[in-house]
Amino acid sequence: MNDNTLSNLKPAHGSVRKTKLIGRGGCHGRSSTRGGKGQTARSGDSSMNGFEGGQTPLLRLIPKSGFKNIFSVKYQTVSVGDINANFESGAAVDVEALRSAGLIQGTLPVKVLGDGEISKKIDITAHKFSKSAEEKIKSAGGSAVKPTIKKA
Numbered sequence: 001m002n003d004n005t006l007s008n009l010k011p012a013h014g015s016v017r018k019t020k021l022i023g024r025g026g027c028h029g030r031s032s033t034r035g036g037k038g039q040t041a042r043s044g045d046s047s048m049n050g051f052e053g054g055q056t057p058l059l060r061l062i063p064k065s066g067f068k069n070i071f072s073v074k075y076q077t078v079s080v081g082d083i084n085a086n087f088e089s090g091a092a093v094d095v096e097a098l099r100s101a102g103l104i105q106g107t108l109p110v111k112v113l114g115d116g117e118i119s120k121k122i123d124i125t126a127h128k129f130s131k132s133a134e135e136k137i138k139s140a141g142g143s144a145v146k147p148t149i150k151k152a
Contacts, residue, residue: 076104078126080133081116089120094147098126112137112144 022032034041050057078098086101087093098104112124114132121141129137134144 074108075111075128076106076108077111077113078103079113079115080118080136083112083122083124084116084118084120087120087122089122091120092123092125094125095127118142 020033031037031041039045050059052058082103083093083098086103087097091097095104095110098110104110109127111128111130112126112133113130114136118136118140122137123143123145124137125145125147127146129144129146137144
């Protein structure tokens with residue numbers, strides 16, 4: 001009778017091997033699958049990253065180059081073409097209006113770039129403008145205004 005129920009299932013004969021007990025009693029060890037003897041056979045054996053056995057590591061041989069300017073300001077960019085497509089003529093566009101239109105995210109300052117064309121009279125307030133963007137906005141009859149920053 002073939003009784004194949006979940007409670008009677010067993011693995012195939014020879015497919016499951018007994019766990020090897022290592023380092024317990026005689027004939028259960030030698031190097032206990034850890035390779036040879038010495039530092040690498042002990043617990044806590046991990047040399048620091050880049051260690052080359054006493055030879056000067058590659059990271060110390062290669063000269064350092066460059067630096068990171070901590071005073072650099074990163075800007076979110078918006079093109080005048082995108083502003084032209086998303087706002088009506090005569091609109092006053094500021095950072096909040098750009099955010100609600102989905103043109104910018106986050107809190108970084110905004111720079112308006114001159115990509116695309118602008119045909120509507122739009123007053124734009126942003127932290128920075130490229131020369132071409134400022135010219136295109138003014139030639140369309142709008143204004144490019146930078147907000148005044150209050151210093152404490």
